[in-house]
Amino acid sequence: MQANLILLIDRSTQNRSDEMNEQNATRENLVRAGFELFHRQGYGATSVSQILKSAGCNSGSLYYFFPTKEDLLIAVLNWCLENLWPEVIEPVFERISDPIERVFGILDGYRKMLVITECQQGCPIGNLALELADNHPRVRELLAQNFSQWRQAVEGSLRMASDRFPESTDLESLSLFVLTTMEGAVMLARAYRSLDAYDSAVTQLRNYIERLLLEGSTWGK
Amino acid sequence: MQANLILLIDRSTQNRSDEMNEQNATRENLVRAGFELFHRQGYGATSVSQILKSAGCNSGSLYYFFPTKEDLLIAVLNWCLENLWPEVIEPVFERISDPIERVFGILDGYRKMLVITECQQGCPIGNLALELADNHPRVRELLAQNFSQWRQAVEGSLRMASDRFPESTDLESLSLFVLTTMEGAVMLARAYRSLDAYDSAVTQLRNYIERLLLEGSTWGK
């Protein structure tokens, strides 16, 4: 039951294990275990021994690959950076072709995570951002990169429909606003342990975007 | 420099110290120290010894008032619940009378905190929400109550301008959306260590609300 919680992991396990040599299997296991545990419990609340147990190896192996626990975290965040597109964005884009609905498809993907985890797990990056942005400079930079990549995916999609928005629309700012909404909504859904807060926010966002589109279509083609 | 970081604390210190008997001064010091440190570092990353140093007492005193560290956290969250209105909401409402601008005044208050802390400190409740919502049931409930109180302040203000919105507007959902935006925007501002992300989100929110108001005014008075 726990093993399948994170959709990210399952897909990429199958995709990548073939093309990997035996040598780095342990390293990969550690990164995956780190990702899942940091996501579920946070960075500070996850002990190295938990990671070792989950990855099925001993401390010597971890410290062979990573000088410190923080270096493992950095590897995890780089792993997220590599996997966002193939594992989160592209599956949605394959299923949905309308550029606006693709954005809401991404939001629906995060909703699925809330459903599966009964509102106990949100965005893996968002969690770490609030925990670590202050006192871990290298980590903060990687968190920002992860957010930027997410935002660019949304912006790219919105830009395909740029002619449907009013001319003055700032699509970069609007795509960042989508991310803002998603992160805030996930936070509230977890605090309330209810999907209502998430759905309510997405409804408001959709309302806003529909008004923009309505205005865009009124003012000539 | 550090001591005056949190506006909340300074105001209430002056207001309350008179009406307090000597006996509970230590307890109050502990709650204040806990609030500030949990806000700055998170719950898990703050050690009891740090709290003791900041509060100017020893461990015997803390455990005399609070059976565990978590009980101190609960006292802190109750303290937030008591102080939100007098220390965060009312100062804004005194300064600004327009109900819509009052909402943006609250958002501007959080912006000030980002400015003062150079984007290193966000919402004290939001931080704890992502860190603790999963595995601390009593804490999660109090976090949700804090969010609800904040949302109700916004909703009360919007409701004073309800005749300016389209009839179909769901003001409860809209006020929750304001909170969603604020929390998401604070998170991104901290990750990017820049006010731009915050300002961008508030601009989008204002744009949305202005469109609602425009539609409300068009459809008759």
Added chain:
DNA sequence: GTCTATACAACGATAGAC
């Protein structure tokens, strides 16, 4: 590369004098 054993510090919490 991976193992076992362990160093060493910090943690939350307790005991008992005053």
Added chain:
DNA sequence: GTCTATCGTTGTATAGAC
């Protein structure tokens, strides 16, 4: 109520055999 001293655990990280 507050103090000092300390218990027992857990944390990250290391050493050295294999």
